[in-house]
């Protein structure tokens with residue numbers, strides 16, 4: 001049974017999102033006001049980039065690593081909106097995150113892979129989102145379980161969220177592979193075939209784990225007619241506090257975007 005109701009295409013979420021594919025970019029983590037604004041100012045110069053991403057509360061695998069700047073960074077993102085006109089998106093993993101993001105006018109929320117893996121967390125987020133009109137993007141769970149992904153989409157949709165998208169970020173590989181996460185393209189393809197109206201965004205950065213592979217993974221996603229790309233960028237990746245190897249400087253991102261062939265693009 002296919003149960004996602006009243007889904008709205010991304011170009012109806014905001015007026016600014018009038019082109020396909022939708023390009024989302026920004027740092028893995030918001031690290032400082034300077035890093036956030038410096039990155040955003042450079043991204044603003046790239047026409048295709050419409051949405052600025054940044055993690056504020058970071059779900060790190062091990063303790064004693066950088067866990068994000070927390071609430072303070074919400075002010076920096078507001079500054080990004082005011083200065084560049086880019087829309088903003090932040091990862092939320094708890095009702096408190098949802099409340100803080102909505103209070104500080106974050107435009108779009110996304111749910112990370114670790115959170116999607118836990119139906120209790122998703123249900124708590126669904127309760128916090130009840131009756132809110134905010135767009136939500138849901139990453140696939142860490143393990144290649146399509147039903148867990150669908151379940152998260154259904155729970156959030158049942159809370160009344162109709163501006164809903166899926167983000168494909170690949171699946172945890174048990175063996176050593178050249179990519180950080182295995183794409184298993186058949187899973188997003190199946191999701192798309194079951195929910196024709198569900199926008200599908202690809203996150204080549206977390207699939208690749210290495211900036212050298214981002215172009216080819218992005219092209220593959222476009223060849224599969226995905227609706228957008230979420231690609232991490234940083235004004236100085238060498239000093240990034242998380243996901244250093246996969247972040248691009250904005251000029252590299254621009255080169256990659258210009259090289260992509262969007263065969264099925266519909267304006």
Ligand code: PEP
Pocket residue numbers: 028029055059111112113114139169206
């Ligand atoms: C991220 O987008 O920086 C992130 C933590 O991603 P994921 O949930 O896909 O691991």
Ligand code: MN
Pocket residue numbers: 028029232242243
């Ligand atoms: Mn990251």
